[in-house]
Amino acid sequence: MGFGIQDVSESSRFYVGLDLGQMQDHSALAVVERDEIFVGEMDHATYERPRVRRFRVRYLERLALGTYHPTVVERVRQVVRQRPLMSRCTLVMDATGVGAPVLDLMRVAGLGCGIVPVNLTGGERESQSGGIWDVPKQALISGLLLMLEKKELALSMRVAAALVLDKELAGMEARVSRSGHFTFGAREGEHDDVVMAAALACWRARWKSEGIWGTKPLGIEY
Numbered sequence: 001m002g003f004g005i006q007d008v009s010e011s012s013r014f015y016v017g018l019d020l021g022q023m024q025d026h027s028a029l030a031v032v033e034r035d036e037i038f039v040g041e042m043d044h045a046t047y048e049r050p051r052v053r054r055f056r057v058r059y060l061e062r063l064a065l066g067t068y069h070p071t072v073v074e075r076v077r078q079v080v081r082q083r084p085l086m087s088r089c090t091l092v093m094d095a096t097g098v099g100a101p102v103l104d105l106m107r108v109a110g111l112g113c114g115i116v117p118v119n120l121t122g123g124e125r126e127s128q129s130g131g132i133w134d135v136p137k138q139a140l141i142s143g144l145l146l147m148l149e150k151k152e153l154a155l156s157m158r159v160a161a162a163l164v165l166d167k168e169l170a171g172m173e174a175r176v177s178r179s180g181h182f183t184f185g186a187r188e189g190e191h192d193d194v195v196m197a198a199a200l201a202c203w204r205a206r207w208k209s210e211g212i213w214g215t216k217p218l219g220i221e222y
Contacts (some may be wrong), residue, residue: 011036014058014089015139016080016113017201019193020072020099022062027072029079030197031059031089032153034205055147055205056154060161061193069098073105080113090114092200094205095132116204120196140199141192161194169194 012035021027035054059079063072079091095103095117120137127134145152147170155162171190177215 008033008039008084009042011085012088013205014085015201015205016085016089016091016093017197017199017204018072018075018076018093019196019200020069020094020096020102021065021067021096021193022088023066026191026193027067028062028067028193029059029061029063029076029166029196030194030201031079031085031196032056032201032205033058053152054154055202057156057159057162057165057198058196060159060163060165060198061162062161069102070105073102073109076106077109077111085113087112087185090116090204092116092118092119094118094196094200096120118200118203135203137196140203141195142203143206144195144199145169145172147206153200153202165194165198168192 012033014032015032017030017032019028033056037052037054037055061075062120063075076091079085080091082126090221091097091106091111092111093103093115096119099117103115105158115187117131118133118135119133120140122138123134123136124141126136144153148155152215155165155168157163168191172192172195
């Protein structure tokens with residue numbers, strides 16, 4: 001299935017967020033495009049032109065409830081090997097719990113793209129060890145909401161499942177645990193799979209550099 005993505009510049013990069021579901025939750029995919037646009041005149045001291053970044057949600061998909069993980073892996077492979085994503089995208093996947101064995105399947109699936117595995121935590125700080133990131137779930141959701149609030153992230157209602165994302169965002173609520181920790185997530189009985197897929201993609205898209213070295217802090221993509 002094609003995306004029908006048009007108007008893609010040579011500087012565009014794509015970030016595919018994957019939230020892995022279990023028996024009671026959907027798996028979901030989100031494709032976020034990051035483009036760098038030159039603005040203004042060249043700085044004759046640095047020989048560089050100022051540029052701004054543009055982020056757009058290009059695709060959203062909620063897979064059927066109960067979709068087996070090997071089928072999810074195959075769907076991801078289909079997505080990342082389509083134009084214009086092929087050879088210029090990064091998969092940012094939920095590696096929490098059941099995601100660990102799925103990560104192994106992804107690494108041998110011939111995706112042709114980098115993989116950034118993320119463990120969703122209830123902590124307050126990001127960390128990285130052995131090529132896997134630990135990132136607070138609250139920080140991911142807050143980052144997505146901030147981008148939308150500041151109009152840094154474009155989301156057209158013509159994008160498939162955009163209404164699902166909008167509904168999930170409306171269903172978010174803040175809670176304080178018994179230990180006094182602030183958390184933010186879906187209300188009881190509601191889903192947040194499309195939100196998490198988009199949040200994962202946006203988290204990686206906001207990094208400042210490409211290649212194997214990241215910038216917040218140094219990290220390696222596998």
